[in-house]
Amino acid sequence: MELETKRLILSPWNESEAELMYQYAKDPAIGPIAGWPAHQSAEESLQIIRLFNTKDELYAIRMKPDGIPIGTIQLKLAGDSDLVSAADECELGYWLGKPYWGQGIMPEAAQELLRHAFEDCGMSRVWCGHYEGNLKSRRVMEKCGMHFRWKSEGVDVPLMHEKRDGYVFCIEKEEWESQKTK
Numbered sequence: 166m167e168l169e170t171k172r173l174i175l176s177p178w179n180e181s182e183a184e185l186m187y188q189y190a191k192d193p194a195i196g197p198i199a200g201w202p203a204h205q206s207a208e209e210s211l212q213i214i215r216l217f218n219t220k221d222e223l224y225a226i227r228m229k230p231d232g233i234p235i236g237t238i239q240l241k242l243a244g245d246s247d248l249v250s251a252a253d254e255c256e257l258g259y260w261l262g263k264p265y266w267g268q269g270i271m272p273e274a275a276q277e278l279l280r281h282a283f284e285d286c287g288m289s290r291v292w293c294g295h296y297e298g299n300l301k302s303r304r305v306m307e308k309c310g311m312h313f314r315w316k317s318e319g320v321d322v323p324l325m326h327e328k329r330d331g332y333v334f335c336i337e338k339e340e341w342e343s344q345k346t347k
């Protein structure tokens with residue numbers, strides 16, 4: 166599956182791109198705030214790409230025109246997300262290489278994934294969450310028209326072996342449709 170926006174192509178990671186993933190995923194500014202440890206080696210990134218490729222709806226974010234991967238975005242389906250309890254719901258997750266922050270790239274990718282979720286995948290609600298202090302991610306959700314639902318205190322962050330407060334956002338299909346026409 167391949168999706169496209171003005172500046173981006175969204176398509177699966179290739180195993181040959183482990184080194185490219187590692188150069189961003191080793192940055193401690195990226196994974197830990199999202200709930201996963203910085204990668205320690207390109208070999209670890211390769212294992213993650215192999216895991217990613219077992220998932221439906223997980224995409225490398227690629228810049229046009231060369232298609233170099235700069236981040237990841239996914240719809241976590243039922244079974245892969247604590248927020249999701251129905252087959253027509255999913256959770257948006259994402260990260261972007263630091264050199265590319267601040268250009269509206271993730272809002273552009275996320276808007277396309279919301280379109281895909283509602284129009285192609287038959288979803289009726291998309292969730293997204295961020296941990297305490299991750300205002301950058303909160304801005305992405307706001308820019309995509311998602312609204313704050315609740316704060317969860319002391320949520321387990323299994324890969325980081327700790328608990329944090331989490332902020333849960335969502336958008337429903339009707340809401341997304343009405344925003345689209347505005």
Ligand SMILES: CC(C)(COP(=O)(O)OP(=O)(O)OC[C@H]1O[C@@H](n2cnc3c(N)ncnc32)[C@H](O)[C@@H]1OP(=O)(O)O)[C@@H](O)C(=O)NCCC(=O)NCCS
Binds near residue numbers: 260299304
């Ligand atoms: C969250 C993230 C995906 C945002 O992507 P992005 O494409 O930079 O998004 P935007 O360009 O819309 O910027 C979002 C906000 O980040 C902040 N920001 C932008 N560039 C920044 C930079 N270079 N340094 C620090 N903060 C920056 C700004 O507050 C911006 O909001 P504004 O546009 O209202 O000023 C990216 O910062 C990231 O990958 N962070 C680490 C992983 C992560 O947090 N994932 C989400 C887990 S819930």
